[in-house]
Amino acid sequence: MNALDLFCGCGGLSLGFEKAGVNVIMGIDSWQDAVKTFNFNHKNSKGICRDLSKITPEDIDNELHGQTIDIIIGGPPCQGFSIAGKRVIDDDRNKLYKNFVKFVAYYKPKAFVLENVPNILSIGNGIVKDSIIKDFSDLGYSVQYKVLMASDYGTPQNRRRAIFVGLQKGKFEFPEKMVEKYTTSFEALSDLPENSVEDGDEYPTKPLSDYQKLIRSGCHKLYNHQVTEHNAKTVEIISMVPDGGNYKDLPKELQNTRRVHIAWTRLNSQKPSFTIDTGHRHHFHYKFNRIPTVRESARIQSFPDEFIFLGTKTSQYKQVGNAVPPLLAQAIAVKLLKYL
Numbered sequence: 454m455n456a457l458d459l460f461c462g463c464g465g466l467s468l469g470f471e472k473a474g475v476n477v478i479m480g481i482d483s484w485q486d487a488v489k490t491f492n493f494n495h496k497n498s499k500g501i502c503r504d505l506s507k508i509t510p511e512d513i514d515n516e517l518h519g520q521t522i523d524i525i526i527g528g529p530p531c532q533g534f535s536i537a538g539k540r541v542i543d544d545d546r547n548k549l550y551k552n553f554v555k556f557v558a559y560y561k562p563k564a565f566v567l568e569n570v571p572n573i574l575s576i577g578n579g580i581v582k583d584s585i586i587k588d589f590s591d592l593g594y595s596v597q598y599k600v601l602m603a604s605d606y607g608t609p610q611n612r613r614r615a616i617f618v619g620l621q622k623g624k625f626e627f628p629e630k631m632v633e634k635y636t637t638s639f640e641a642l643s644d645l646p647e648n649s650v651e652d653g654d655e656y657p658t659k660p661l662s663d664y665q666k667l668i669r670s671g672c673h674k675l676y677n678h679q680v681t682e683h684n685a686k687t688v689e690i691i692s693m694v695p696d697g698g699n700y701k702d703l704p705k706e707l708q709n710t711r712r713v714h715i716a717w718t719r720l721n722s723q724k725p726s727f728t729i730d731t732g733h734r735h736h737f738h739y740k741f742n743r744i745p746t747v748r749e750s751a752r753i754q755s756f757p758d759e760f761i762f763l764g765t766k767t768s769q770y771k772q773v774g775n776a777v778p779p780l781l782a783q784a785i786a787v788k789l790l791k792y793l
């Protein structure tokens with residue numbers, strides 16, 4: 454099965470599909486750094502840097518060299534849908550989503566998978582969700598949707614994502630929860646050291662959990678584990694927050710030092726992580742007085758250690774934080790292949 458990944462980013466969604474045996478032949482994204490990471494890690498695919506608000510499916514036909522597209526996957530950023538009464542208006546804000554629809558209309562894949570934030574289902578009392586279902590039903594797809602929780606599929610993170618799956622034939626049923634016990638932050642990170650490791654150096658310890666064995670997957674070298682040096686005040690404040698705690702654990706006079714409700718939050722070593730951010734520096738390691746490294750964030754997202762992030766550190770955090778957890782994507786892909 455050949456797939457095309459629209460808005461591919463660094464390729465978390467693609468990776469899950471590849472692990473399930475899908476041949477992701479191309480990824481498209483307008484962000485140069487993410488495309489570089491995509492190409493570096495998806496050797497059998499081709500990431501191209503294009504603005505999807507400006508190109509049409511015909512524009513990439515040449516680059517596909519006649520290969521068929523069986524599945525279209527992707528998470529178009531939906532900055533906001535403009536709504537009038539009971540319908541979604543066609544305007545610039547939902548242009549990216551509309552282009553996803555155009556690609557599906559043009560290539561007529563056997564299936565598509567559209568990923569988005571959970572509140573896409575509730576905007577305008579469900580008008581956007583209904584409009585998505587209608588757009589694809591009009592193209593002949595039977596569309597199912599569900600909010601899936603990444604930790605139910607082995608990812609050490611409570612990240613929820615709305616997934617729409619359309620099939621030309623059959624009616625998709627989403628994969629059931631796959632784990633009996635959630636993977637914790639401790640199981641995900643405990644073999645990674647407090648201090649920086651030079652890219653390509655060996656791991657300082659053996660894997661300490663089944664998850665670590667899985668995520669190392671034969672990899673012997675560590676990349677993207679450079680720690681962020683915080684100023685003395687930040688270290689002093691975060692050192693007062695216990696494992697799993699937050700700003701409420703601080704003395705009263707320090708509780709408002711950062712004016713966001715997620716401030717001074719530590720991972721809970723005994724639970725899956727909360728949804729990681731894209732590098733805002735409010736979430737800290739459960740034990741160390743620093744934010745997680747890019748590698749630790751990637752572990753929380755279930756990227757294998759052999760997946761290497763390129764670009765500046767800020768860019769790497771954003772690529773990781775934007776991604777669909779590969780293990781979640783894999784669970785969807787495995788189920789989807791049963792229908793194709």
Ligand SMILES: C[S@@+](CC[C@H](N)C(=O)[O-])C[C@H]1O[C@@H](n2cnc3c(N)ncnc32)[C@H](O)[C@@H]1O
Pocket residue numbers: 460461462463464465466467481482483484487503504505506527528529530549775776777778
């Ligand atoms: C949520 S991220 C996708 C993450 C990806 N599915 C993954 O699993 O790694 C959304 C992506 O849309 C891309 N994007 C935003 N506007 C775009 C545009 N006009 N054309 C192409 N890509 C765009 C961003 O650069 C970003 O990488």
